[in-house]
Amino acid sequence: MTSTGLVTPSPRRARRLRSGQPARRSVLRQDRVALGLTIFLGLLVLVALLAPVLAPYAPDETDILAASQGPSGAHLLGTDALGRDLLSRLIYGTRLSLLGPVVVIGVATVCAVTLVLSSVWIGGRYDRFVGKALSVLFSFPGLILAIVVVAIVGAGITGPIVAFSIAFIPYIARVLRPVALRERSMTYVNALEMLGVSGWTICVRHLLPNIFPFVRAHVTIALGTALVDLAAVSYIGLGVQAPAAEWGLQISTGQADLLAGKPWESLTACVAVLVVVIAVNILGERLAAAAQKEGR
Amino acid sequence: MRSVLKNVIGALVTILVASAVIFAAMQLVPGDPAAEIAGTDATATEVEQVRQNLGLDRPAWIRYFDWLGGFVTGDFGQSLQHRQSVLTLLKPRLGATLMLDLYATLLVAVVGIGLGVLAARNRRMSSTLTVVSSVFVGLPTFVAAIFLIQVFAISLGWFPALADTGDGLASTIHSLTLPAIALSLSWIALVAQISRASFREQLGREHVQTAVGRGLTKNAIFRRHVMRNGAAPIVSVISLTMGGLIAGSVVVERAFSIDGVGAFLVQSILRHDAEVVMAITMLIVVVFIAVTVIADLIQLAIDPRLRSRGVDR
Numbered sequence: 001m002t003s004t005g006l007v008t009p010s011p012r013r014a015r016r017l018r019s020g021q022p023a024r025r026s027v028l029r030q031d032r033v034a035l036g037l038t039i040f041l042g043l044l045v046l047v048a049l050l051a052p053v054l055a056p057y058a059p060d061e062t063d064i065l066a067a068s069q070g071p072s073g074a075h076l077l078g079t080d081a082l083g084r085d086l087l088s089r090l091i092y093g094t095r096l097s098l099l100g101p102v103v104v105i106g107v108a109t110v111c112a113v114t115l116v117l118s119s120v121w122i123g124g125r126y127d128r129f130v131g132k133a134l135s136v137l138f139s140f141p142g143l144i145l146a147i148v149v150v151a152i153v154g155a156g157i158t159g160p161i162v163a164f165s166i167a168f169i170p171y172i173a174r175v176l177r178p179v180a181l182r183e184r185s186m187t188y189v190n191a192l193e194m195l196g197v198s199g200w201t202i203c204v205r206h207l208l209p210n211i212f213p214f215v216r217a218h219v220t221i222a223l224g225t226a227l228v229d230l231a232a233v234s235y236i237g238l239g240v241q242a243p244a245a246e247w248g249l250q251i252s253t254g255q256a257d258l259l260a261g262k263p264w265e266s267l268t269a270c271v272a273v274l275v276v277v278i279a280v281n282i283l284g285e286r287l288a289a290a291a292q293k294e295g296r
Numbered sequence: 297m298r299s300v301l302k303n304v305i306g307a308l309v310t311i312l313v314a315s316a317v318i319f320a321a322m323q324l325v326p327g328d329p330a331a332e333i334a335g336t337d338a339t340a341t342e343v344e345q346v347r348q349n350l351g352l353d354r355p356a357w358i359r360y361f362d363w364l365g366g367f368v369t370g371d372f373g374q375s376l377q378h379r380q381s382v383l384t385l386l387k388p389r390l391g392a393t394l395m396l397d398l399y400a401t402l403l404v405a406v407v408g409i410g411l412g413v414l415a416a417r418n419r420r421m422s423s424t425l426t427v428v429s430s431v432f433v434g435l436p437t438f439v440a441a442i443f444l445i446q447v448f449a450i451s452l453g454w455f456p457a458l459a460d461t462g463d464g465l466a467s468t469i470h471s472l473t474l475p476a477i478a479l480s481l482s483w484i485a486l487v488a489q490i491s492r493a494s495f496r497e498q499l500g501r502e503h504v505q506t507a508v509g510r511g512l513t514k515n516a517i518f519r520r521h522v523m524r525n526g527a528a529p530i531v532s533v534i535s536l537t538m539g540g541l542i543a544g545s546v547v548v549e550r551a552f553s554i555d556g557v558g559a560f561l562v563q564s565i566l567r568h569d570a571e572v573v574m575a576i577t578m579l580i581v582v583v584f585i586a587v588t589v590i591a592d593l594i595q596l597a598i599d600p601r602l603r604s605r606g607v608d609r
Contacts, residue, residue: 143543151565152324228436235438236550270439281434
């Protein structure tokens with residue numbers, strides 16, 4: 001039997017089709033930096049989960065006699081204006097500071113991937129409508145959308161999470177669309193179609209796993225942006241409200257102390273945000289580079 | 297010409313959609329303006345009277361067109377909290393915010409493109425830029441603000457920690473320096489990266505080799521051939537920047553206690569002052585979209601190829 005090149009998928013794709021989850025291990029195995037950053041982020045999640053065990057004090061335990069102190073043996077990072085232990089608040093802060101972006105990006109990714117795959121598959125008028133709707137949404141700054149939603153539901157963590165879940169859809173979809181479109185035009189997709197495999201099965205079992213490396217890379221980068229945006233909303237006073245422990249809020253409340261020459265609360269929270277954002281960004285870039293290479 | 301028209305019409309439609317969304321959203325804001333204006337000890341009939349006087353008893357779509365018409369003619373309504381016209385309240389704050397955003401845009405354009413040019417022409421600069429900019433691109437505005445306040449306002453005392461936009465141009469510029477830097481840092485890094493890449497790409501092109509062959513000086517080649525041809529992506533990233541700066545100034549105004557539009561917006565939301573929130577969000581949307589359209593038009597102006605083909609992007 002002669003191969004027409006139309007029905008037979010390329011060997012690499014064929015391997016990926018069989019294994020289902022493409023090259024997940026290999027990126028981390030080949031790239032030490034990416035592996036290290038993944039472990040670091042995993043540890044952060046652990047810190048969030050184990051906060052009550054790890055934190056030396058309760059996050060809302062005040063000691064007014066030890067207010068606004070610098071680092072000492074009793075308080076490793078010092079205390080805030082109410083005498084609460086900053087290290088403990090930072091540790092508890094990982095919970096809200098990480099949970100928000102994870103929910104936002106989780107929801108946005110599911111919506112974006114669904115929209116991209118369905119519009120690439122169905123095409124035609126539906127595709128054009130989705131494209132138009134996303135570009136209108138994209139032309140609206142996420143922070144402003146969050147502010148409008150907060151105006152309706154009131155200040156707190158819910159409004160910003162809802163708003164950014166919507167605002168991040170076009171942000172992710174924009175990057176995935178060309179990748180999905182290219183994958184759609186591959187001969188193996190035609191082949192599967194001719195074999196009578198349903199569109200649903202092709203999308204879920206074949207297209208999705210094959211664009212997964214790109215999804216993973218861009219979702220990682222978007223996670224960093226979402227973390228900054230949510231912290232920014234809390235910083236301006238519309239997000240997480242006191243006395244909850246959250247990094248953006250801590251930077252804001254610490255500013256009075258900062259101006260009085262006691263920078264500990266603001267600075268430690270700033271460093272926490274910065275370290276996580278940089279770690280996530282570098283990991284995202286590494287994954288994106290690996291996905292690029294893989295796709296060629 | 298056709299593509300210009302298409303751009304402008306597309307922008308107007310987007311603005312119209314946004315205005316409807318904003319108006320609809322504000323109908324959901326809790327609180328009854330009529331009851332608030334009438335006061336706490338007003339009877340039900342008095343509240344009803346106020347509602348009729350304000351025209352709040354009319355159907356929503358009539359009020360929407362009324363509001364939109366007002367917005368277009370510069371009548372932004374009345375603030376519930378301040379009992380003053382929104383326009384009067386906005387004017388001084390608009391000045392402060394515009395000043396801050398222009399200052400930051402200037403920094404982004406000059407420093408960002410400048411670094412891009414240096415890095416495109418010098419290998420050492422280029423590798424430094426790669427490392428430094430990857431840190432700064434991810435730097436959140438509020439983190440930058442805190443670090444700048446700590447170093448340049450508190451430790452060194454060169455600039456004020458709280459910006460004062462009141463007296464004199466010189467002192468205003470002086471006190472807006474830290475806010476403008478905080479606002480522009482991450483965008484400078486982005487613009488520097490993109491302009492370096494764009495200039496680099498042009499340097500490798502045949503037309504540049506031809507120019508070298510013709511014996512033109514390096515500077516002349518860079519100015520006339522590399523910078524002009526490499527400008528398109530830089531213009532579009534700077535327009536993106538201006539949009540980002542508008543959102544970012546909400547954060548920076550909080551950081552440096554600047555009484556600008558962003559700070560006013562946050563304040564009005566916390567006080568449920570719907571008219572002010574609508575006016576400011578509409579203004580932001582209009583400016584945001586206008587910047588995008590203008591960038592597209594500049595794109596058409598610097599690249600005649602786009603015009604002749606009639607491509608809309």
